[in-house]
Amino acid sequence: MPDFSPEDNKLALKVVFYGPALSGKTTNLMQLHSLLNPERKGELMVLETRDDRTLFFDMLPIGLRSRSGLDLRLKLYTVPGQVQHDSTRKAVLSRADGVVFVADSQVAQQDNNAIAFGNLEDNLDKVGLDIDALPMVVQFNKRDLPAVVDEAELQARWAGTPWAPLAMASALQGTGVIETFRTLLDRLYTGIDAEFDLAGKHGIDRATFIGRLSASHGVDDA
Amino acid sequence: MRNFEDDPTLSDLLTPDQLQRLSNGLSALCRAPVVISENRAGDAVPVEFNLETVGWLSGGASAVERGAAAELVSFLMLFVAKYRLAANIHHDTTEASYAELQRQNEALRASEAKYRELSDQLQQKVDEQVAVIRQTQQELYESARLRSVGHLAAGVAHEINNPVGFISSNLRVARDYVQNLEPLLPETAENWELLEDFHDLLNESIDGTDRIASIVADLKTFSSIDQADNALCDLNSLLRSACHLVQTEHDHRLNITENLAELPRIPGHPSRLSQTLFNLLDNAARAVGEDGRILVRTLADNTGIQVIIQDNGCGIPETIRSQVFDAFFTTRPVGSGTGLGLTVARDTVRAHGGQLTLDSQEGAGTRVVLSLPVQQGS
Numbered sequence: 312m313p314d315f316s317p318e319d320n321k322l323a324l325k326v327v328f329y330g331p332a333l334s335g336k337t338t339n340l341m342q343l344h345s346l347l348n349p350e351r352k353g354e355l356m357v358l359e360t361r362d363d364r365t366l367f368f369d370m371l372p373i374g375l376r377s378r379s380g381l382d383l384r385l386k387l388y389t390v391p392g393q394v395q396h397d398s399t400r401k402a403v404l405s406r407a408d409g410v411v412f413v414a415d416s417q418v419a420q421q422d423n424n425a426i427a428f429g430n431l432e433d434n435l436d437k438v439g440l441d442i443d444a445l446p447m448v449v450q451f452n453k454r455d456l457p458a459v460v461d462e463a464e465l466q467a468r469w470a471g472t473p474w475a476p477l478a479m480a481s482a483l484q485g486t487g488v489i490e491t492f493r494t495l496l497d498r499l500y501t502g503i504d505a506e507f508d509l510a511g512k513h514g515i516d517r518a519t520f521i522g523r524l525s526a527s528h529g530v531d532d533a
Numbered sequence: 534m535r536n537f538e539d540d541p542t543l544s545d546l547l548t549p550d551q552l553q554r555l556s557n558g559l560s561a562l563c564r565a566p567v568v569i570s571e572n573r574a575g576d577a578v579p580v581e582f583n584l585e586t587v588g589w590l591s592g593g594a595s596a597v598e599r600g601a602a603a604e605l606v607s608f609l610m611l612f613v614a615k616y617r618l619a620a621n622i623h624h625d626t627t628e629a630s631y632a633e634l635q636r637q638n639e640a641l642r643a644s645e646a647k648y649r650e651l652s653d654q655l656q657q658k659v660d661e662q663v664a665v666i667r668q669t670q671q672e673l674y675e676s677a678r679l680r681s682v683g684h685l686a687a688g689v690a691h692e693i694n695n696p697v698g699f700i701s702s703n704l705r706v707a708r709d710y711v712q713n714l715e716p717l718l719p720e721t722a723e724n725w726e727l728l729e730d731f732h733d734l735l736n737e738s739i740d741g742t743d744r745i746a747s748i749v750a751d752l753k754t755f756s757s758i759d760q761a762d763n764a765l766c767d768l769n770s771l772l773r774s775a776c777h778l779v780q781t782e783h784d785h786r787l788n789i790t791e792n793l794a795e796l797p798r799i800p801g802h803p804s805r806l807s808q809t810l811f812n813l814l815d816n817a818a819r820a821v822g823e824d825g826r827i828l829v830r831t832l833a834d835n836t837g838i839q840v841i842i843q844d845n846g847c848g849i850p851e852t853i854r855s856q857v858f859d860a861f862f863t864t865r866p867v868g869s870g871t872g873l874g875l876t877v878a879r880d881t882v883r884a885h886g887g888q889l890t891l892d893s894q895e896g897a898g899t900r901v902v903l904s905l906p907v908q909q910g911s
């Protein structure tokens with residue numbers, strides 16, 4: 312849930328990158344850190360083990376300040392994917408405002424995707440969030456690899472869900488990462504605007520929200 | 534409690550000592566002393582961390598020095614905060630796991646308690662069933678024994694009845710013959726004495742056969758062989774037969790006083806009632822020994838009849854009084870009885886809708902009151 316503190320006019324939102332181990336969640340975040348050039352961007356905090364596996368989580372804070380003085384923060388988290396870190400996943404997932412589910416496109420990883428998705432459903436339930444109401448994007452990563460499930464097949468399979476169309480990405484190469492993020496911002500905006508009247512009170516309409524939070528180096532703002 | 538992800542303040546990240554040490558180090562590097570605080574001072578520049586201004590740095594010889602020092606502090610904060618975040622989430626998840634563990638433990642304990650209770654109940658049910666089975670088995674055994682003893686007694690009684698009958702009537706005819714012979718014999722003192730003796734012999738024999746006949750009659754009453762399982766019973770006659778049989782068992786040495794009122798007949802199972810009365814009398818006989826007294830009384834009013842068997846024997850010690858109805862309890866030497874007397878007696882009385890009460894005082898005697906309703910059931 313959004314964390315609004317009226318005394319400093321600060322609104323903090325939380326987005327969690329969820330998915331099976333090694334699907335590319337940390338890589339997504341690292342790419343966002345280097346590709347994005349939003350108004351305000353903090354340090355990427357990586358809490359990892361020696362072999363680069365996420366131990367607790369990664370966190371990247373970004374933000375913007377509206378003319379009305381609203382200090383809007385977005386904290387992007389990843390969770391550790393390995394089974395044994397379930398309690399950490401639950402702690403990170405609690406009070407999330409949006410989720411990016413990073414799936415691994417490789418044929419051999421489809422079972423792991425399904426298990427992780429089931430785990431997401433369980434944990435959302437446990438922390439009191441409704442998967443159908445929560446803004447969420449499902450990304451199929453590692454499109455650069457040869458043995459991946461065909462995109463048309465994936466899109467068809469997910470067509471009947473609230474998460475269609477799927478986002479395709481190669482986080483390693485940096486493609487599709489910003490697009491995924493923008494789709495999430497789009498879905499996130501609706502609920503936040505309804506609750507805090509971003510457009511009316513703070514002059515932040517949908518395009519501004521998406522554009523200013525996902526401005527990237529070189530490329531034009533959306 | 535604060536969330537692990539809440540933005541940390543300067544004092545969350547560094548202790549006053551550490552902050553002092555940091556200021557000292559920076560002061561030594563700069564050309565003028567440097568101060569870090571949570572409050573903004575005149576020339577202070579913000580120390581930022583994660584888009585958050587965590588403190589203010591003032592002093593130094595120039596804006597460049599202040600800027601560089603603030604940047605260095607921010608850089609340090611990153612690692613301090615990393616540790617802090619990791620520690621916080623570790624703490625949170627450990628606590629959550631522990632709480633979960635406790636919940637599971639609680640649930641486990643609750644279900645364990647439930648199962649224990651269930652198993653206790655099961656054990657109790659099994660015990661009850663075992664008791665019922667054992668009881669039924671005993672009763673079955675007892676009634677089978679009773680039946681075979683009854684049959685034997687009835688058979689013997691029947692076989693004896695005929696010869697005793699003709700012996701008795703022959704003896705009476707013989708007595709008449711002797712009387713007829715009397716005037717025909719020469720009147721000598723010797724003959725007269727012979728005849729007198731002959732008379733006595735025949736009279737004693739007739740007495741003997743009468744006694745045999747009455748024992749046979751008692752046996753027949755006791756075994757109730759010629760009665761249906763359910764018949765109208767005359768308790769007084771059952772009681773008299775039982776008394777005679779107990780006397781026979783104890784070589785006619787018992788001092789039994791009968792004081793029987795007129796009783797209405799009651800519907801019942803004659804042979805089981807006989808066995809019951811016999812058991813009670815036999816208990817009394819064993820309690821009194823050689824020179825005690827047994828008083829047998831019957832009473833009737835419009836609700837029911839009572840049979841009271843009272844003895845002035847050894848009584849039943851208080852400590853075992855509650856056990857006397859236990860199926861296998863006996864105070865007699867092993868082998869002299871099954872201990873079933875009172876249990877079977879009580880069950881029989883209950884089956885007739887009545888009640889058996891026992892009143893005893895050690896050393897003074899025992900009084901057993903058997904109450905039976907006149908009208909059974911309804």
Ligand SMILES: Nc1nc2c(ncn2[C@@H]2O[C@H](COP(=O)(O)OP(=O)(O)O)[C@@H](O)[C@H]2O)c(=O)[nH]1
Nearest residue numbers: 332333334335336337338392452453481482483
């Ligand atoms: N080929 C390929 N490898 C990727 C891609 N994204 C991540 N990886 C690799 O997958 C491994 C796990 O990535 P990481 O981001 O640590 O996964 P996480 O466990 O989800 O955080 C690393 O070796 C990455 O280099 C991708 O799009 N393509």
Ligand SMILES: [Mg+2]
Nearest residue numbers: 336337365389
């Ligand atoms: Mg990771």
